[in-house]
Every structure is written in C-alpha cells, then in structure tokens.
Amino acid sequence: MTTQRSDSGLPSILKKLGEMTAIRDTSMVEQSLLRTLGPLLGILETGFYRVNDNNHIIRALYHARKVVEDHGSKRVVDNVEEVTNERQVSPELRNLFDSVRLLRKSCCRKLGMDLLICYPIFGENQVLGYFVFQRDREVTPVEDAIVQGVLEVFTNYFALLDSSQRDQLTGLLNRYSLEANLDRLWNLLSAKLHTGDKNGNARVNCPESYWLCVLDVDHFKKINDSFGHMIGDEVLIMVTRLLQSALRQSDLLYRYGGEEFVAIIAANDFDSAKEAFERTRASIEAFHFPQVGRVTISGGFSNADPNVLPQEVIHRADSALYAAKDAGRNRIFDYDSLIKQGILKAAATGTIDLF
Numbered sequence: 001m002t003t004q005r006s007d008s009g010l011p012s013i014l015k016k017l018g019e020m021t022a023i024r025d026t027s028m029v030e031q032s033l034l035r036t037l038g039p040l041l042g043i044l045e046t047g048f049y050r051v052n053d054n055n056h057i058i059r060a061l062y063h064a065r066k067v068v069e070d071h072g073s074k075r076v077v078d079n080v081e082e083v084t085n086e087r088q089v090s091p092e093l094r095n096l097f098d099s100v101r102l103l104r105k106s107c108c109r110k111l112g113m114d115l116l117i118c119y120p121i122f123g124e125n126q127v128l129g130y131f132v133f134q135r136d137r138e139v140t141p142v143e144d145a146i147v148q149g150v151l152e153v154f155t156n157y158f159a160l161l162d163s164s165q166r167d168q169l170t171g172l173l174n175r176y177s178l179e180a181n182l183d184r185l186w187n188l189l190s191a192k193l194h195t196g197d198k199n200g201n202a203r204v205n206c207p208e209s210y211w212l213c214v215l216d217v218d219h220f221k222k223i224n225d226s227f228g229h230m231i232g233d234e235v236l237i238m239v240t241r242l243l244q245s246a247l248r249q250s251d252l253l254y255r256y257g258g259e260e261f262v263a264i265i266a267a268n269d270f271d272s273a274k275e276a277f278e279r280t281r282a283s284i285e286a287f288h289f290p291q292v293g294r295v296t297i298s299g300g301f302s303n304a305d306p307n308v309l310p311q312e313v314i315h316r317a318d319s320a321l322y323a324a325k326d327a328g329r330n331r332i333f334d335y336d337s338l339i340k341q342g343i344l345k346a347a348a349t350g351t352i353d354l355f
C-alpha cells in the first residue's frame, strides 16, 4: 500500500496548477498531471493511460515517488516511466477502464486490502484517457472535487497545447511539434532500446530498432496547377489517411512541410522497416484519388540510432529521399544502402558522444 500524508491545501494546489500550465510540451504536461495529483492525494504511485478512438492504449505513464535518506536528510525522488506495450495492462485494470468508460464517471475495485481507483479524462465529450491509483481507503468528497478540478484544468490546457502542435489541414502533429520533441523522443528511443523494465528485468516484446522516413508526394505542384489548390488539399488529407492506415497505431506520423511527411516506426530489423515504408508507398500508388487519379510518393529512410543526433538522422533520410526522386520517384530508398553503393557520401559529423 502506497499512501502518505496528502499535500492538498489551496496554496499547494494552485502552485501545482501553475507549474503544470507553465509547460509547453504535451507529453511533459501528462507527466506533470501525475506529479500534481500524486502528492495532492498522498499517493506514491499513480498511472495515466491515454487511449485512441477505439479505446486502445496509445500511451501509458507510471509515476513513482520514493522518500530517500540523503546524507541524513530526507528527499523525495520521483520518476515517470513510459510504457507503450498494451500487454502490460492487467485484466483488472482493463475491466475497470471499461466500467469507467461506460459509466462516464470514476469507479473503484477491491484489490487485496487496497482499492484500485480510476477517473476518466474527457476530451470533446469522449474518454481520452484514465487516471489510476491504488490506496487503502475511498476518495473523500473533498479529494474527489480536487481530482475532478485538476483533471478539468489538465484537459483544457492539454487541448490548447495539442492544437498548437497539430497541422490544421490533416490533424497530424506538425513540424514544430517534431522539432520541439526531438530530444525527448530520442531519449525515449534510447531508453526503450537499452533499459529493462521497472523491476530491472529485460523488456519483452521490445523492438530492436527505430527508423525514420521522410515521405514526399511526387509532382504535387502539378496536381495543384492542374486541379486547383482545394483538390490539392484534399489529396493531402487522403494521403494522410492512407499513410495512417498503412502504418501501425504506435507509429508516429508528422506533417513536416507542404507535401512532406515524417514517419518514425519501431521495427525489429532493416527488412521489416523497409517492408513497412514500402507498404505506405504501395498504398498510395494503389488508391484512385477522385478527379486526380494516380498519385505517388517517394521516401528516404534511415535508422533512428539514438547515438546519432536526430537532426542528422532527418538529414540522412532527406538525402535518401532526394536520391529516390532523382531515380524517377515512386520509390523508397534507404541511406545506408546509398552509402554502401557510393551514391551518397557519409557525413563526417553528427554522432552523440555517449562517454
């Protein structure tokens, strides 16, 4: 059981809300929600689960605080761990999520001597996620009002931040969002590839590597010139939906420029990554676009090696894209093969010195 004295006075609540709304990164705001609610409720371990429209978990965060002795004085160490593997969610928790979603209010279940308590997080009238914690007693009416109030501030602030990081036309995350989150993303890739789980065990079902691909619609200017800007916009929306369907839910897709997209995917090896990017290309080629007919895309990809600076990885993928365009378009090239074949020259810089 993981409770301690709560810190739920008004000045403390206001201070925590002030800290949460000072953050400009959506993922960090999610972490901050747990760092806010845990101490307010006197809970040492809390969880946050974000779900998509199909109620699949797309992001899971665990927050754990520990009081440690440090040279005679006590200090709180807190850590937020991100896990994206749905299989790590217990059947009890899944069942609790279903009840919360259907009843549209907080619910709890007995779990040994404790209670597992879950609150819905709403967005545009649907459940976007769940806040979960475990403790030995029910939530008091005052605590309930605090949690509901903090979740409401969080939801409104998150929606505001999220809209500034999304492209208005396609709804995808925009270039600003990719660039603002590159370092955090790279740290996450590195942690996922090199660390064990929170019990120190090696992760199971963990991908071997990540891959970044820059995809670009071929001859898009011609589409605009021949059919008009509005049809051009429709093509971009349809390309987006086709890319989303061809990629997996857990993959990241950004609108990087006018007709340029960046996809970051997890794959066990080069061949699986190539197959996934090739699948996106083929899905566009196979689709009949109303009025326009055939549209194709070209792509260049590179291993998203956490030891290489992210900007360098984007540059490598971009170089491979330009080689694919030069070679006639409607094809996906990879940076390493182009280097091996002598078509591209390796850049001398761009690695991260880890030691």
Ligand SMILES: Nc1nc2c(ncn2[C@@H]2O[C@H](COP(=O)(O)OP(=O)(O)OP(=O)(O)O)[C@@H](O)[C@H]2O)c(=O)[nH]1
Pocket: 169, 216, 217, 218, 219, 220, 221, 222, 224, 228, 229, 230, 231, 232, 233, 236, 257, 258, 259, 325, 329
């Ligand atoms: N309709 C529409 N067009 C856009 C948008 N953003 C950029 N564009 C247009 O996309 C076109 C991109 O043209 P180019 O960069 O020459 O590339 P391309 O014609 O696709 O040629 P290749 O990439 O070499 O195959 C430009 O004409 C831009 O004006 C947008 O949001 N909507």
